[in-house]
Amino acid sequence: MFDVVTGGAGFIGSHLVDTLVAQGNEVLVIDSLCSGRRETIARHIDSCKGRFVQKDLLGDGWQDSIRGADRLFHLAADPDVRQSAVNPDPTMQNNIMATYRVLEAMRQHGVPELVFTSTSTVYGDAAVIPTPESYTPLEPISVYGASKLACEALISAYCHSFGMKAWTFRFANIIGSRSGHGVITDFILKLRKDPAELEILGDGKQTKSYLEVHECVAAMLFAVGKARGTVNTFNIGSEDWIDVKSIAEIVAEEMHLTGTRFRFTGGDRGWVGDVPKMQLSIDRLKALRWKPQTGSRESVRIAVRDMLAEQQHGVS
Known part of the structure; x- marks a missing residue:
């Protein structure tokens, strides 16, 4: 092939x-x-x-x-x-x-x-x-x-x-690893610059599938x-979702940070074109007998760990 x-x-x-x-x-x-x-x-x-x-x-x-x-x-x-x-x-x-x-x-x-x-x-x-x-x-x-x-x-x-x-x-x-953009990358970079405070675009309630x-x-x-x-x-996609504030909490936890303050920019959208709520039906894939083995929260935690390890040790 x-x-x-x-x-x-x-x-x-x-x-x-x-x-x-x-x-x-x-x-x-x-x-x-x-x-x-x-x-x-x-x-x-x-x-x-x-x-x-x-x-x-x-x-x-x-x-x-x-x-x-x-x-x-x-x-x-x-x-x-x-x-x-x-x-x-x-x-x-x-x-x-x-x-x-x-x-x-x-x-x-x-x-x-x-x-x-x-x-x-x-x-x-x-x-x-x-x-x-x-x-x-x-x-x-x-x-x-x-x-x-x-x-x-x-x-x-x-x-x-x-x-x-x-x-x-x-x-x-x-x-996951090798990603160069997105909310997790954004949070990691911001927290490396200032572990005491994390700016979160929108109200942190944007809820999506990962x-x-x-x-x-x-x-x-x-x-x-x-x-x-x-x-x-x-x-x-996954069959569930997670909000942005929870993602921020997971990133801070995996970076072993405590006491980080979250500062929200406000509004229900993080930027122009942002969709506040998103979850996809995967019934069509499931009809072929495929379904994901991880949900949104677990996917986020795996991705954060892999991305932090990648930054420490190089390309994986």
């Missing part, structure tokens, strides 16, 4: 590469290293179990390398929801245009299958929680969410027009092996 992973030196992508290599697949990583780190996949490259092309998907010089691939995992994206409300252009370019270029390269070189990582933010402020994949209307409230929904539409059109197959995964909050990254990768590959429709869409 020849797999291509765009964004394969990034957070989720590098964990996916680990698993694909362990399965004995031939793996090609395409990554600009804008946010990814070569050291996360260096052992696979050094052992010749994986190949690496450092290219930006918005440029050229990578397209021919995917010729002959059986499946392409498209994880490369601009993942910053907050920044998409400040400067939308990088999100438009790195999400929508990059996905279009990937689809065109697949069409031209005959790559038959695509796995795409989308997001729970395509649902916007959903009125139904847990939110199923069939929920409508899809009204994103962030530029990031809108860009991912546009990518889903492009993928569907290409699959039906050019005989491809696709698996689209709408993620809850995926957390899942540890290894569970996420397992769910993706399980669904790809079971569902064989033209376009297969799945939510991936």
Whole structure:
């Protein structure tokens, strides 16, 4: 099996590469290293179990390398929801245009299958929680969410027009080692600077589903092996949720801090485009006989421990 992973030196992508290599697949990583780190996949490259092309998907010089691939995992994206409300252009370019270029390269070189990582933010402020994949209307409230929904539409059109197959995964909050952004990273950095006080965006009551990254990768590959429709869409997340204040408490506890004061910025949203409550229905995955082994609270604690260990000892 020849797999291509765009964004394969990034957070989720590098964990996916680990698993694909362990399965004995031939793996090609395409990554600009804008946010990814070569050291996360260096052992696979050094052992010749994986190949690496450092290219930006918005440029050229990578397209021919995917010729002959059986499946392409498209994880490369601009993942910053907050920044998409400040400067939308990088999100438009790195999400929508990059996905279009990937689809065109697949069409031209005959790559038959695509796995795409989308997001729970395509649902916007959903009125139904847990939110199923069939929920409508899809009204994103962030530029990031809108860009991912546009990518889903492009993928569907290409699959039906050019005989491809696709698996689209709408993620809850995926957390764990090698992550470079998100609430846990934010809290750890702030507490290292000032252990006495932690600023928490919003009122701390934002409540969402979290899942540890290894569970996420397992769910993706399980669904790809079971569902064989033209376009297969799945939510991936835990079956419960946790509020931001509780996450702050876990981070402080795992950093062995006592007496840390929490200072809330106020309001029910941490930033423009933030969704105060989010939990995804995973009934579609469960119908295939997959369910997560960890809940949100346990996923957070595992992720905090792994991220603190990673900072202490280097890339894991």
